[in-house]
Amino acid sequence: MLNVFERWYKRKFSNPDAVMLLLMLLISSILLVMWGGILMPVLVAAIIAYLLDWPVTQLCKLGLSRTYTSVLVLFGFISFSVLAFIGIVPVVTQQSINLIKEMPQIWAEGQNWLLKLPETYPDFVESTHIQNMLQGVNEKVVSIGEQILSASVSSLGDLGALLIYCILVPLMVFFMLKDKEVLTSNIADLLPKERRLIKQVGSEMNSQIANYIRGKVIEILIVGTVSAVTFAFMDLRYALLLGVLVGLSVLIPYIGAAVVTIPVAIVGLFQWGITPEFWYLMIAYSIIQALDGNALVPILFSEAVSLHPIYIIIAVLFFGGLWGFWGVFFAIPLATLVKAVASAWSTSEPVEPES
Known part of the structure; x- marks a missing residue:
């Protein structure tokens, strides 16, 4: 067991660039x-x-x-x-x-x-x-x-x-x-000279974070505006409030859409009861969510590193628990950072000792 750990330690930490990245x-x-x-x-x-x-x-x-x-x-x-x-x-x-x-x-x-x-x-x-x-x-x-x-x-x-x-x-x-x-x-100038992996991860994350912030803001504006206009057209009460909630729900992938469905459904039920108007509302809301997930997100985040949904949910729970709103907002780029660091670390080669 100790030999396995020793080999792993030498393989991962004999490279100064990897050590500097960890620090x-x-x-x-x-x-x-x-x-x-x-x-x-x-x-x-x-x-x-x-x-x-x-x-x-x-x-x-x-x-x-x-x-x-x-x-x-x-x-x-x-x-x-x-x-x-x-x-x-x-x-x-x-x-x-x-x-x-x-x-x-x-x-x-x-x-x-x-x-x-x-x-x-x-x-x-x-x-x-x-x-x-x-x-x-x-x-x-x-x-x-x-x-x-x-x-x-x-x-x-x-x-x-x-x-x-x-x-x-x-x-x-x-x-x-x-x-x-x-x-x-x-x-x-503040970074150490042994910064090849730091530079590799930094350059990858720089474009990722910039694209993510711009894409997420655009997604919030589009989804929120379309939702508010749709609710107002259907004469739903609190249309602007619910549209804002739907727009902000895209901050939390998967979970947000499920949670914001509750107030939309409650207001619809209270206003119309179980009538055709209520089902038209839920169909329209489902179409907005489907277009967001299957059309808008792939267009806005086409350059983003693909992550499995379970990793995204874990990242939302973990970073949201650490830093609240901003942890939720940056859950995907932070998860991408972890993936980039793991990738850079796994490809780092140990430095051969000089003879």
């Missing part, structure tokens, strides 16, 4: 775990800079200076974000409030329907089981409501952090776009 990953992980909260504005700025680097690069090819194009693209991005915030957030907020107000009525109708099941199917459902289940659900709902209320009160202190984001993040994005070559050179 780089360990140091980066420790920094993110220990100071991830403090560095979050920097990470958010880097994400936005990745998103905006492509239009800046394309404008620079037309002969414009990088400083001018950085200002132009960043101003356009901020203007679009502010207009979207002003146009969408108030409506979504109001629809959310209205839906919350109607939740007791929706829940009461749902309880009445469940309580009628023993009468409709006496051989399969017992009234005591339904009553016990409803009692447990009601207790859980009260507990969740208390947690939401306490979280809302505690979040008031985050307004200062939000102001810091609004000032520091755009400033950092501008300098990341404007001085991209200088910053890249400075980071390269």
